[in-house]
Amino acid sequence: METRPNLLYTKDHEWLLVESDQATIGITDHAQNALGAIVFVELPRVGAVLKTGDTLGVAESVKAASDIYTPVSGTVIAVNEALNDTPEAINDSPYENWIARMELSAPDQLNDLMDEDAYRNFCESEAI
Amino acid sequence: MRQTPIHDRHKALGGRMIEFGGWSMPVQYTDIVREHQAVRTAAGLFDVSHMGELRVSGTGTLEALQRVVSNDLSKARIGQAVYSPMCAEDGGTVDDLLLYRLGEDDWLLVVNASNTEADLAWLRSCVGDRVAVVDRSAETALLAIQGPAAEKILQPFTETDLSKIRPFRFVSHVLLHGICPSGHFQCAALVSRTGYTGEDGFEIYLDPERAVNLWDALLAAGQAHGLLPCGLGARDTLRLEAALPLYGHELSRQINPLEAGLDRFVKLEKSAFIGRQALLDYQALPASRQRRLIGLELIDRGIARSGCPVQFGGQPVGHVTSGGPSPTLQKNIALALVSADAATPGTPSEKPEFIAVVRDRPLQARAVPLPFYQRPRNTAVTGQPAT
Numbered sequence: 001m002e003t004r005p006n007l008l009y010t011k012d013h014e015w016l017l018v019e020s021d022q023a024t025i026g027i028t029d030h031a032q033n034a035l036g037a038i039v040f041v042e043l044p045r046v047g048a049v050l051k052t053g054d055t056l057g058v059a060e061s062v063k064a065a066s067d068i069y070t071p072v073s074g075t076v077i078a079v080n081e082a083l084n085d086t087p088e089a090i091n092d093s094p095y096e097n098w099i100a101r102m103e104l105s106a107p108d109q110l111n112d113l114m115d116e117d118a119y120r121n122f123c124e125s126e127a128i
Numbered sequence: 129m130r131q132t133p134i135h136d137r138h139k140a141l142g143g144r145m146i147e148f149g150g151w152s153m154p155v156q157y158t159d160i161v162r163e164h165q166a167v168r169t170a171a172g173l174f175d176v177s178h179m180g181e182l183r184v185s186g187t188g189t190l191e192a193l194q195r196v197v198s199n200d201l202s203k204a205r206i207g208q209a210v211y212s213p214m215c216a217e218d219g220g221t222v223d224d225l226l227l228y229r230l231g232e233d234d235w236l237l238v239v240n241a242s243n244t245e246a247d248l249a250w251l252r253s254c255v256g257d258r259v260a261v262v263d264r265s266a267e268t269a270l271l272a273i274q275g276p277a278a279e280k281i282l283q284p285f286t287e288t289d290l291s292k293i294r295p296f297r298f299v300s301h302v303l304l305h306g307i308c309p310s311g312h313f314q315c316a317a318l319v320s321r322t323g324y325t326g327e328d329g330f331e332i333y334l335d336p337e338r339a340v341n342l343w344d345a346l347l348a349a350g351q352a353h354g355l356l357p358c359g360l361g362a363r364d365t366l367r368l369e370a371a372l373p374l375y376g377h378e379l380s381r382q383i384n385p386l387e388a389g390l391d392r393f394v395k396l397e398k399s400a401f402i403g404r405q406a407l408l409d410y411q412a413l414p415a416s417r418q419r420r421l422i423g424l425e426l427i428d429r430g431i432a433r434s435g436c437p438v439q440f441g442g443q444p445v446g447h448v449t450s451g452g453p454s455p456t457l458q459k460n461i462a463l464a465l466v467s468a469d470a471a472t473p474g475t476p477s478e479k480p481e482f483i484a485v486v487r488d489r490p491l492q493a494r495a496v497p498l499p500f501y502q503r504p505r506n507t508a509v510t511g512q513p514a515t
Contacts, residue, residue: 036144037159039453040431040460042487058487060431062160062453063361084429 001123002029004095008110009119010071015095021107023072025056026098030123032091036061041087043079044100050074052109057099059090072109074102132177133269133336134343141357149242151178154359161455163362167325168456168503170354171275173346174363176331177339180244181268182237182251184261189233192255196402197227198385200395204229209296209320212393213385214247215403219410220381221388223247224373226322230300236264236318236333240375254402269339273346273355274329274366276503281350282330285342286319290330293321304334306345313341324363326370327503369454371423371463371499377434377449378421378463386410387419387465389498419446420471423498424482426460428491432484436462439483439490440470448484454500461500462493471495 007015013031017024032038042058050056056070078101083089089097104110114122129152138145143154154175156163166172184193194201199212206229214222223243228236239247244265251261273282279290288302298320305314315338323329334342347357364374371389373379378388385394386407396408410418426432436448451462462484470482482493 036156037161039161040429042430062365063155065431065433 003116005116008113012069021104024098024101029094032094038087038090041083044076046076048076072104073106074104076100077103132175133339134175155361156359157357160361163356163358164365164455166356167275171277172356172358174272174358176272177269178241179270180239181264183264185234186259189259192259196254198394200398207297219384219403219406221379222250224379269334269336271332274323274325274327277353278329281353295321308341308345325366368450369456369501389421415468418468419465420468421465422471423496424462424464424493425496426493430486430491431460432462432486437485438464438466445470456501
Protein backbone atom coordinates (compact mmCIF):
# COMPACT_ATOMS: atom_id res chain seq x y z
CA MET A 1 0.00 0.00 0.00
CA GLU A 2 1.63 3.18 -1.18
CA THR A 3 1.80 6.43 0.73
CA ARG A 4 3.85 9.63 0.32
CA PRO A 5 5.89 11.34 2.99
CA ASN A 6 4.98 14.94 2.17
CA LEU A 7 1.21 14.56 2.54
CA LEU A 8 -1.39 14.68 5.28
CA TYR A 9 -4.02 11.97 5.52
CA THR A 10 -7.57 11.41 6.82
CA LYS A 11 -9.46 8.47 8.29
CA ASP A 12 -11.59 8.49 5.13
CA HIS A 13 -8.47 7.80 3.08
CA GLU A 14 -8.02 11.20 1.49
CA TRP A 15 -4.63 12.88 1.12
CA LEU A 16 -3.79 16.56 1.23
CA LEU A 17 -0.82 18.44 -0.19
CA VAL A 18 -0.59 21.71 1.73
CA GLU A 19 1.06 24.77 0.23
CA SER A 20 0.67 27.96 2.34
CA ASP A 21 -3.12 28.33 2.73
CA GLN A 22 -4.10 25.96 -0.06
CA ALA A 23 -4.66 22.21 0.01
CA THR A 24 -4.74 19.91 -2.99
CA ILE A 25 -6.90 16.90 -2.18
CA GLY A 26 -7.12 13.39 -3.58
CA ILE A 27 -7.77 9.82 -2.45
CA THR A 28 -5.10 7.41 -1.28
CA ASP A 29 -3.82 4.18 -2.78
CA HIS A 30 -5.82 2.32 -0.14
CA ALA A 31 -8.99 4.09 -1.24
CA GLN A 32 -8.52 3.53 -4.97
CA ASN A 33 -7.82 -0.15 -4.35
CA ALA A 34 -10.93 -0.52 -2.22
CA LEU A 35 -13.08 1.18 -4.85
CA GLY A 36 -11.86 -0.89 -7.74
CA ALA A 37 -11.78 0.56 -11.24
CA ILE A 38 -13.18 4.10 -11.13
CA VAL A 39 -15.53 4.77 -14.03
CA PHE A 40 -16.84 8.22 -13.13
CA VAL A 41 -15.82 11.13 -10.93
CA GLU A 42 -18.17 13.93 -9.96
CA LEU A 43 -16.10 17.03 -9.25
CA PRO A 44 -17.14 19.94 -7.04
CA ARG A 45 -18.06 23.30 -8.49
CA VAL A 46 -15.23 25.84 -8.55
CA GLY A 47 -16.25 28.48 -6.04
CA ALA A 48 -18.12 26.08 -3.77
CA VAL A 49 -17.74 26.97 -0.11
CA LEU A 50 -17.47 23.83 1.99
CA LYS A 51 -17.20 22.87 5.64
CA THR A 52 -15.28 19.92 7.02
CA GLY A 53 -17.26 16.77 6.35
CA ASP A 54 -19.17 18.12 3.35
CA THR A 55 -19.12 16.06 0.19
CA LEU A 56 -16.27 17.25 -2.01
CA GLY A 57 -17.02 14.88 -4.86
CA VAL A 58 -18.04 11.35 -5.77
CA ALA A 59 -15.94 8.51 -7.14
CA GLU A 60 -17.96 5.81 -8.83
CA SER A 61 -16.92 2.24 -9.53
CA VAL A 62 -19.02 -0.17 -11.59
CA LYS A 63 -20.96 -1.28 -8.53
CA ALA A 64 -21.23 1.79 -6.33
CA ALA A 65 -20.84 5.52 -5.80
CA SER A 66 -18.56 6.62 -2.96
CA ASP A 67 -18.61 10.08 -1.48
CA ILE A 68 -15.33 11.90 -1.01
CA TYR A 69 -15.48 14.23 1.97
CA THR A 70 -13.54 17.41 2.45
CA PRO A 71 -11.36 17.18 5.54
CA VAL A 72 -11.01 20.95 5.72
CA SER A 73 -13.23 24.01 5.41
CA GLY A 74 -12.68 26.45 2.59
CA THR A 75 -13.42 27.40 -1.00
CA VAL A 76 -12.85 25.19 -4.03
CA ILE A 77 -10.47 27.12 -6.29
CA ALA A 78 -9.67 24.44 -8.87
CA VAL A 79 -10.80 20.99 -9.97
CA ASN A 80 -8.99 18.36 -12.02
CA GLU A 81 -11.06 18.42 -15.23
CA ALA A 82 -8.93 15.62 -16.75
CA LEU A 83 -10.82 13.20 -14.52
CA ASN A 84 -13.93 13.81 -16.63
CA ASP A 85 -12.26 11.97 -19.49
CA THR A 86 -10.01 9.53 -17.68
CA PRO A 87 -11.38 8.80 -14.20
CA GLU A 88 -9.37 5.58 -14.07
CA ALA A 89 -6.21 7.68 -13.83
CA ILE A 90 -6.87 7.79 -10.09
CA ASN A 91 -6.44 4.01 -9.93
CA ASP A 92 -3.15 4.20 -11.82
CA SER A 93 -1.66 7.14 -9.88
CA PRO A 94 -3.77 8.19 -6.91
CA TYR A 95 -1.19 10.71 -5.69
CA GLU A 96 -0.65 12.37 -9.07
CA ASN A 97 -4.33 12.61 -9.97
CA TRP A 98 -5.78 15.11 -7.53
CA ILE A 99 -9.47 15.89 -7.33
CA ALA A 100 -9.82 19.46 -6.07
CA ARG A 101 -7.80 22.31 -4.65
CA MET A 102 -9.11 24.43 -1.80
CA GLU A 103 -8.31 27.77 -0.24
CA LEU A 104 -8.37 27.01 3.49
CA SER A 105 -10.53 29.09 5.78
CA ALA A 106 -9.34 27.43 8.99
CA PRO A 107 -5.75 26.16 8.56
CA ASP A 108 -5.68 25.02 12.22
CA GLN A 109 -7.85 22.09 11.11
CA LEU A 110 -4.73 20.61 9.55
CA ASN A 111 -3.47 19.79 13.04
CA ASP A 112 -6.20 17.15 13.34
CA LEU A 113 -4.94 15.23 10.34
CA MET A 114 -2.46 12.36 10.21
CA ASP A 115 1.05 12.30 8.82
CA GLU A 116 2.28 9.36 6.76
CA ASP A 117 3.35 7.21 9.72
CA ALA A 118 0.14 7.80 11.64
CA TYR A 119 -1.89 7.00 8.53
CA ARG A 120 -0.02 3.77 7.87
CA ASN A 121 -0.59 2.74 11.49
CA PHE A 122 -4.24 3.66 11.15
CA CYS A 123 -4.60 1.49 8.04
CA GLU A 124 -2.92 -1.42 9.76
CA SER A 125 -5.21 -1.20 12.76
CA GLU A 126 -8.25 -1.00 10.45
CA ALA A 127 -7.19 -4.14 8.65
CA ILE A 128 -7.26 -6.30 11.77
CA MET B 129 -22.89 -16.78 6.06
CA ARG B 130 -23.17 -19.91 3.96
CA GLN B 131 -20.35 -20.97 1.68
CA THR B 132 -20.42 -22.76 -1.64
CA PRO B 133 -18.11 -25.74 -2.32
CA ILE B 134 -15.88 -23.36 -4.32
CA HIS B 135 -15.40 -20.88 -1.48
CA ASP B 136 -11.72 -21.60 -0.84
CA ARG B 137 -10.95 -21.18 -4.52
CA HIS B 138 -12.61 -17.78 -4.61
CA LYS B 139 -10.38 -16.55 -1.85
CA ALA B 140 -7.28 -18.17 -3.36
CA LEU B 141 -8.01 -16.44 -6.68
CA GLY B 142 -8.16 -13.07 -4.95
CA GLY B 143 -11.93 -12.84 -4.93
CA ARG B 144 -13.43 -9.85 -3.10
CA MET B 145 -16.13 -11.50 -1.06
CA ILE B 146 -19.48 -10.01 -0.14
CA GLU B 147 -22.63 -11.29 1.47
CA PHE B 148 -25.39 -12.08 -1.01
CA GLY B 149 -28.65 -13.70 0.02
CA GLY B 150 -26.93 -15.15 3.07
CA TRP B 151 -23.99 -16.51 1.09
CA SER B 152 -20.33 -15.46 0.93
CA MET B 153 -19.79 -14.80 -2.78
CA PRO B 154 -17.11 -13.16 -4.93
CA VAL B 155 -18.01 -9.81 -6.52
CA GLN B 156 -14.87 -9.83 -8.66
CA TYR B 157 -11.44 -11.42 -8.84
CA THR B 158 -9.51 -8.90 -10.90
CA ASP B 159 -11.70 -6.24 -12.45
CA ILE B 160 -15.42 -6.34 -13.24
CA VAL B 161 -14.99 -4.85 -16.71
CA ARG B 162 -12.21 -7.29 -17.58
CA GLU B 163 -14.32 -10.25 -16.43
CA HIS B 164 -17.34 -8.92 -18.33
CA GLN B 165 -15.35 -8.56 -21.54
CA ALA B 166 -13.94 -12.07 -21.17
CA VAL B 167 -17.49 -13.45 -21.29
CA ARG B 168 -18.36 -11.41 -24.36
CA THR B 169 -15.19 -12.32 -26.28
CA ALA B 170 -13.97 -15.64 -24.88
CA ALA B 171 -15.51 -17.22 -21.78
CA GLY B 172 -16.16 -16.74 -18.09
CA LEU B 173 -16.66 -19.28 -15.30
CA PHE B 174 -19.18 -18.50 -12.58
CA ASP B 175 -19.87 -20.31 -9.33
CA VAL B 176 -23.63 -19.95 -8.87
CA SER B 177 -24.04 -22.77 -6.36
CA HIS B 178 -25.96 -20.41 -4.11
CA MET B 179 -29.02 -20.77 -6.36
CA GLY B 180 -31.85 -22.97 -5.09
CA GLU B 181 -32.82 -26.28 -6.65
CA LEU B 182 -36.21 -27.75 -5.80
CA ARG B 183 -37.29 -31.17 -7.05
CA VAL B 184 -41.02 -31.49 -7.67
CA SER B 185 -42.27 -34.96 -8.57
CA GLY B 186 -45.11 -37.42 -8.41
CA THR B 187 -48.28 -38.05 -10.32
CA GLY B 188 -49.96 -34.77 -11.19
CA THR B 189 -46.83 -32.62 -11.05
CA LEU B 190 -47.40 -31.01 -14.45
CA GLU B 191 -50.96 -29.99 -13.53
CA ALA B 192 -49.80 -28.75 -10.14
CA LEU B 193 -46.99 -26.64 -11.59
CA GLN B 194 -49.24 -25.28 -14.35
CA ARG B 195 -51.38 -23.72 -11.64
CA VAL B 196 -48.41 -22.03 -10.03
CA VAL B 197 -46.44 -20.53 -12.93
CA SER B 198 -47.61 -18.16 -15.64
CA ASN B 199 -45.88 -19.81 -18.60
CA ASP B 200 -47.30 -22.86 -20.33
CA LEU B 201 -45.42 -26.02 -19.37
CA SER B 202 -47.58 -28.44 -21.33
CA LYS B 203 -45.48 -28.40 -24.49
CA ALA B 204 -42.18 -28.80 -22.64
CA ARG B 205 -40.44 -32.04 -23.53
CA ILE B 206 -38.29 -34.15 -21.28
CA GLY B 207 -34.90 -32.48 -21.71
CA GLN B 208 -36.35 -29.00 -22.07
CA ALA B 209 -36.07 -26.06 -19.68
CA VAL B 210 -38.77 -23.41 -19.46
CA TYR B 211 -38.37 -19.92 -18.02
CA SER B 212 -41.34 -18.57 -16.11
CA PRO B 213 -42.41 -16.01 -13.55
CA MET B 214 -44.35 -17.33 -10.56
CA CYS B 215 -47.05 -15.00 -9.24
CA ALA B 216 -49.10 -14.35 -6.16
CA GLU B 217 -52.89 -13.91 -6.24
CA ASP B 218 -52.52 -10.17 -6.83
CA GLY B 219 -50.26 -10.76 -9.85
CA GLY B 220 -47.12 -9.61 -8.07
CA THR B 221 -44.07 -11.79 -8.71
CA VAL B 222 -43.01 -14.35 -6.12
CA ASP B 223 -39.94 -15.33 -8.15
CA ASP B 224 -38.73 -15.99 -11.67
CA LEU B 225 -37.33 -19.44 -12.29
CA LEU B 226 -36.28 -22.13 -14.70
CA LEU B 227 -38.23 -25.38 -14.76
CA TYR B 228 -36.38 -28.40 -16.12
CA ARG B 229 -38.51 -31.31 -17.25
CA LEU B 230 -36.54 -34.36 -16.08
CA GLY B 231 -39.35 -36.84 -16.64
CA GLU B 232 -43.07 -37.17 -17.23
CA ASP B 233 -43.88 -35.96 -13.74
CA ASP B 234 -40.42 -35.06 -12.52
CA TRP B 235 -39.24 -31.47 -12.58
CA LEU B 236 -36.26 -29.54 -11.28
CA LEU B 237 -37.01 -25.90 -10.40
CA VAL B 238 -34.07 -23.53 -10.20
CA VAL B 239 -34.82 -20.44 -8.17
CA ASN B 240 -33.07 -17.28 -7.01
CA ALA B 241 -30.74 -17.76 -4.05
CA SER B 242 -32.43 -15.10 -1.95
CA ASN B 243 -35.87 -16.66 -2.52
CA THR B 244 -35.12 -20.37 -2.04
CA GLU B 245 -36.73 -20.74 1.37
CA ALA B 246 -39.71 -18.56 0.49
CA ASP B 247 -40.27 -20.41 -2.79
CA LEU B 248 -40.10 -23.78 -1.03
CA ALA B 249 -42.74 -22.68 1.45
CA TRP B 250 -44.85 -21.10 -1.30
CA LEU B 251 -44.74 -24.21 -3.49
CA ARG B 252 -45.51 -26.50 -0.60
CA SER B 253 -48.51 -24.37 0.32
CA CYS B 254 -49.73 -24.41 -3.29
CA VAL B 255 -49.05 -28.00 -4.32
CA GLY B 256 -47.51 -29.78 -1.36
CA ASP B 257 -50.59 -31.85 -0.59
CA ARG B 258 -50.55 -33.40 -4.07
CA VAL B 259 -46.93 -33.73 -5.10
CA ALA B 260 -43.56 -33.92 -3.37
CA VAL B 261 -41.47 -30.73 -3.19
CA VAL B 262 -37.95 -31.45 -2.03
CA ASP B 263 -35.19 -28.91 -1.48
CA ARG B 264 -32.10 -30.29 -3.22
CA SER B 265 -30.04 -27.10 -2.98
CA ALA B 266 -27.58 -28.43 -0.42
CA GLU B 267 -26.83 -31.44 -2.63
CA THR B 268 -26.44 -29.38 -5.81
CA ALA B 269 -23.52 -27.29 -6.92
CA LEU B 270 -23.89 -25.13 -10.03
CA LEU B 271 -21.18 -23.80 -12.31
CA ALA B 272 -21.90 -21.66 -15.36
CA ILE B 273 -19.47 -21.37 -18.25
CA GLN B 274 -20.56 -18.58 -20.58
CA GLY B 275 -19.16 -17.04 -23.74
CA PRO B 276 -18.43 -17.89 -27.37
CA ALA B 277 -15.65 -20.28 -26.33
CA ALA B 278 -17.73 -22.09 -23.69
CA GLU B 279 -18.56 -25.14 -25.81
CA LYS B 280 -15.02 -25.46 -27.07
CA ILE B 281 -13.68 -25.43 -23.51
CA LEU B 282 -16.23 -27.84 -22.06
CA GLN B 283 -16.38 -30.39 -24.92
CA PRO B 284 -13.08 -32.18 -24.17
CA PHE B 285 -14.51 -33.15 -20.77
CA THR B 286 -17.26 -35.36 -22.19
CA GLU B 287 -18.23 -37.73 -24.99
CA THR B 288 -21.67 -36.14 -25.08
CA ASP B 289 -21.88 -33.99 -28.21
CA LEU B 290 -22.53 -30.56 -26.74
CA SER B 291 -23.26 -29.06 -30.14
CA LYS B 292 -26.46 -31.12 -30.14
CA ILE B 293 -27.78 -29.42 -27.00
CA ARG B 294 -29.87 -26.51 -28.23
CA PRO B 295 -30.70 -23.41 -26.22
CA PHE B 296 -33.01 -24.20 -23.27
CA ARG B 297 -32.38 -27.94 -23.70
CA PHE B 298 -30.37 -30.13 -21.38
CA VAL B 299 -29.00 -33.60 -20.87
CA SER B 300 -29.58 -35.04 -17.38
CA HIS B 301 -26.63 -37.40 -17.04
CA VAL B 302 -23.59 -36.09 -18.80
CA LEU B 303 -20.47 -37.91 -17.74
CA LEU B 304 -17.74 -35.33 -17.23
CA HIS B 305 -14.17 -36.42 -16.63
CA GLY B 306 -10.75 -34.90 -16.75
CA ILE B 307 -7.64 -33.92 -14.87
CA CYS B 308 -7.59 -31.49 -12.00
CA PRO B 309 -4.81 -30.70 -9.50
CA SER B 310 -5.87 -33.65 -7.30
CA GLY B 311 -5.69 -36.03 -10.25
CA HIS B 312 -8.30 -37.65 -12.42
CA PHE B 313 -11.93 -36.95 -11.61
CA GLN B 314 -15.28 -37.85 -13.04
CA CYS B 315 -18.84 -36.97 -12.25
CA ALA B 316 -22.32 -37.10 -13.70
CA ALA B 317 -23.88 -33.72 -14.26
CA LEU B 318 -26.97 -32.13 -15.71
CA VAL B 319 -25.74 -29.85 -18.46
CA SER B 320 -28.11 -27.25 -19.93
CA ARG B 321 -27.61 -24.67 -22.59
CA THR B 322 -28.86 -21.82 -20.46
CA GLY B 323 -27.40 -18.77 -18.81
CA TYR B 324 -27.82 -15.26 -17.53
CA THR B 325 -25.32 -13.35 -19.65
CA GLY B 326 -26.77 -13.02 -23.15
CA GLU B 327 -23.98 -15.24 -24.51
CA ASP B 328 -23.94 -18.88 -25.51
CA GLY B 329 -22.98 -21.12 -22.64
CA PHE B 330 -23.81 -23.95 -20.29
CA GLU B 331 -24.97 -24.38 -16.74
CA ILE B 332 -23.65 -27.48 -15.02
CA TYR B 333 -25.50 -28.97 -12.04
CA LEU B 334 -23.38 -31.46 -10.13
CA ASP B 335 -22.45 -33.10 -6.85
CA PRO B 336 -20.86 -30.53 -4.52
CA GLU B 337 -18.05 -33.01 -3.79
CA ARG B 338 -16.90 -32.81 -7.41
CA ALA B 339 -17.56 -29.13 -8.01
CA VAL B 340 -14.11 -27.95 -7.00
CA ASN B 341 -12.45 -30.53 -9.27
CA LEU B 342 -14.49 -29.38 -12.24
CA TRP B 343 -13.88 -25.72 -11.38
CA ASP B 344 -10.11 -26.29 -11.27
CA ALA B 345 -10.10 -28.38 -14.44
CA LEU B 346 -12.18 -25.88 -16.42
CA LEU B 347 -10.03 -22.95 -15.38
CA ALA B 348 -6.88 -24.82 -16.39
CA ALA B 349 -8.30 -26.02 -19.70
CA GLY B 350 -9.87 -22.68 -20.48
CA GLN B 351 -6.81 -20.58 -19.86
CA ALA B 352 -5.55 -20.99 -23.44
CA HIS B 353 -8.97 -19.81 -24.67
CA GLY B 354 -9.07 -16.73 -22.50
CA LEU B 355 -11.40 -18.14 -19.82
CA LEU B 356 -11.52 -16.06 -16.64
CA PRO B 357 -13.24 -16.74 -13.34
CA CYS B 358 -16.06 -14.15 -13.02
CA GLY B 359 -17.90 -12.82 -10.01
CA LEU B 360 -21.32 -11.41 -9.25
CA GLY B 361 -20.26 -7.95 -10.41
CA ALA B 362 -19.75 -9.10 -13.99
CA ARG B 363 -22.81 -11.33 -13.75
CA ASP B 364 -24.85 -8.20 -13.09
CA THR B 365 -23.31 -6.02 -15.82
CA LEU B 366 -23.73 -8.84 -18.34
CA ARG B 367 -27.39 -9.51 -17.54
CA LEU B 368 -28.12 -5.77 -17.51
CA GLU B 369 -26.78 -5.38 -21.06
CA ALA B 370 -28.93 -8.35 -22.08
CA ALA B 371 -31.91 -6.74 -20.26
CA LEU B 372 -32.53 -9.86 -18.18
CA PRO B 373 -34.56 -9.16 -15.07
CA LEU B 374 -33.09 -9.40 -11.59
CA TYR B 375 -35.61 -10.29 -8.90
CA GLY B 376 -35.81 -7.49 -6.41
CA HIS B 377 -35.18 -4.93 -9.13
CA GLU B 378 -37.22 -5.59 -12.33
CA LEU B 379 -39.47 -8.13 -10.62
CA SER B 380 -40.83 -8.18 -7.09
CA ARG B 381 -44.04 -8.65 -5.13
CA GLN B 382 -44.87 -5.12 -6.26
CA ILE B 383 -43.90 -5.61 -9.91
CA ASN B 384 -45.86 -8.05 -12.04
CA PRO B 385 -44.34 -9.83 -15.05
CA LEU B 386 -46.34 -7.80 -17.59
CA GLU B 387 -44.83 -4.59 -16.24
CA ALA B 388 -41.38 -6.19 -16.53
CA GLY B 389 -41.93 -6.89 -20.21
CA LEU B 390 -42.22 -10.65 -19.73
CA ASP B 391 -45.51 -10.86 -21.64
CA ARG B 392 -44.33 -13.80 -23.74
CA PHE B 393 -43.82 -15.85 -20.58
CA VAL B 394 -47.33 -15.08 -19.26
CA LYS B 395 -49.90 -17.28 -20.98
CA LEU B 396 -53.15 -15.70 -19.94
CA GLU B 397 -55.08 -18.05 -22.23
CA LYS B 398 -53.83 -20.98 -20.15
CA SER B 399 -56.30 -22.42 -17.68
CA ALA B 400 -56.28 -20.96 -14.19
CA PHE B 401 -52.98 -20.16 -12.53
CA ILE B 402 -52.31 -18.12 -9.43
CA GLY B 403 -52.40 -14.45 -10.39
CA ARG B 404 -54.10 -14.96 -13.74
CA GLN B 405 -57.23 -12.97 -12.90
CA ALA B 406 -55.22 -10.12 -11.42
CA LEU B 407 -53.05 -10.00 -14.55
CA LEU B 408 -56.12 -10.00 -16.81
CA ASP B 409 -57.55 -7.12 -14.78
CA TYR B 410 -54.19 -5.33 -15.00
CA GLN B 411 -54.08 -5.67 -18.77
CA ALA B 412 -57.50 -4.01 -18.99
CA LEU B 413 -56.32 -0.87 -17.21
CA PRO B 414 -55.66 2.28 -19.25
CA ALA B 415 -52.02 2.97 -20.11
CA SER B 416 -51.87 5.82 -17.62
CA ARG B 417 -52.46 3.32 -14.83
CA GLN B 418 -50.00 0.74 -16.05
CA ARG B 419 -46.21 0.66 -15.84
CA ARG B 420 -43.66 -0.67 -18.29
CA LEU B 421 -39.98 -1.43 -18.19
CA ILE B 422 -37.96 0.62 -20.66
CA GLY B 423 -34.30 0.91 -21.58
CA LEU B 424 -32.48 4.21 -21.14
CA GLU B 425 -29.14 5.40 -22.40
CA LEU B 426 -27.65 8.31 -20.46
CA ILE B 427 -26.71 11.30 -22.61
CA ASP B 428 -25.42 13.61 -19.90
CA ARG B 429 -22.41 12.42 -17.93
CA GLY B 430 -23.33 10.28 -14.96
CA ILE B 431 -24.59 6.91 -13.84
CA ALA B 432 -28.26 6.38 -12.96
CA ARG B 433 -28.57 3.55 -10.48
CA SER B 434 -31.43 1.62 -8.93
CA GLY B 435 -33.92 3.96 -7.28
CA CYS B 436 -33.16 7.13 -9.29
CA PRO B 437 -36.33 9.07 -10.14
CA VAL B 438 -37.16 9.28 -13.85
CA GLN B 439 -39.02 12.14 -15.52
CA PHE B 440 -40.65 12.46 -18.91
CA GLY B 441 -41.96 15.73 -20.31
CA GLY B 442 -41.12 17.41 -17.02
CA GLN B 443 -43.24 14.98 -14.98
CA PRO B 444 -42.13 12.20 -12.64
CA VAL B 445 -43.02 8.93 -14.36
CA GLY B 446 -41.13 6.26 -12.48
CA HIS B 447 -37.72 5.09 -11.30
CA VAL B 448 -34.60 3.26 -12.39
CA THR B 449 -34.70 -0.44 -11.46
CA SER B 450 -31.10 -1.22 -12.44
CA GLY B 451 -28.38 0.92 -13.98
CA GLY B 452 -24.68 1.20 -14.51
CA PRO B 453 -21.89 1.40 -17.04
CA SER B 454 -22.11 -0.91 -20.05
CA PRO B 455 -18.61 -2.15 -20.84
CA THR B 456 -19.70 -3.45 -24.25
CA LEU B 457 -21.56 -0.32 -25.38
CA GLN B 458 -19.26 2.14 -23.58
CA LYS B 459 -22.29 4.05 -22.33
CA ASN B 460 -24.19 4.29 -19.10
CA ILE B 461 -27.47 2.40 -19.33
CA ALA B 462 -30.48 1.83 -17.15
CA LEU B 463 -33.67 -0.17 -16.96
CA ALA B 464 -36.51 1.95 -15.66
CA LEU B 465 -40.09 1.18 -14.64
CA VAL B 466 -42.24 4.04 -15.86
CA SER B 467 -45.84 4.95 -16.56
CA ALA B 468 -46.92 3.05 -19.67
CA ASP B 469 -48.03 6.19 -21.48
CA ALA B 470 -44.48 7.54 -21.20
CA ALA B 471 -43.00 4.27 -22.44
CA THR B 472 -42.85 4.04 -26.20
CA PRO B 473 -42.28 0.34 -26.81
CA GLY B 474 -40.78 -0.42 -30.18
CA THR B 475 -40.29 3.15 -31.24
CA PRO B 476 -36.98 4.39 -29.88
CA SER B 477 -36.63 8.11 -29.93
CA GLU B 478 -33.43 9.72 -31.11
CA LYS B 479 -34.12 12.85 -29.12
CA PRO B 480 -33.44 12.76 -25.41
CA GLU B 481 -36.86 12.80 -23.79
CA PHE B 482 -36.23 11.34 -20.37
CA ILE B 483 -34.50 12.71 -17.32
CA ALA B 484 -32.84 10.57 -14.66
CA VAL B 485 -32.29 12.46 -11.44
CA VAL B 486 -28.91 11.55 -9.96
CA ARG B 487 -27.95 13.17 -6.66
CA ASP B 488 -30.55 15.88 -7.32
CA ARG B 489 -29.07 16.62 -10.77
CA PRO B 490 -31.20 16.07 -13.87
CA LEU B 491 -29.40 13.95 -16.48
CA GLN B 492 -30.77 13.70 -20.01
CA ALA B 493 -31.42 10.19 -21.30
CA ARG B 494 -32.99 8.62 -24.36
CA ALA B 495 -35.20 5.56 -24.56
CA VAL B 496 -33.59 2.71 -26.46
CA PRO B 497 -34.95 -0.67 -27.55
CA LEU B 498 -34.24 -3.70 -25.42
CA PRO B 499 -32.07 -5.60 -25.11
CA PHE B 500 -29.19 -3.13 -25.04
CA TYR B 501 -26.94 -5.90 -26.33
CA GLN B 502 -27.74 -8.98 -28.36
CA ARG B 503 -25.05 -11.45 -29.28
CA PRO B 504 -24.43 -11.93 -32.96
CA ARG B 505 -26.15 -15.20 -33.87
CA ASN B 506 -24.01 -17.69 -35.72
CA THR B 507 -25.30 -20.71 -37.56
CA ALA B 508 -23.90 -23.27 -35.13
CA VAL B 509 -26.27 -22.60 -32.30
CA THR B 510 -29.63 -21.11 -33.17
CA GLY B 511 -33.13 -21.20 -31.82
CA GLN B 512 -35.35 -19.02 -29.69
CA PRO B 513 -35.81 -19.65 -26.01
CA ALA B 514 -38.55 -22.21 -25.51
CA THR B 515 -41.79 -20.62 -24.36
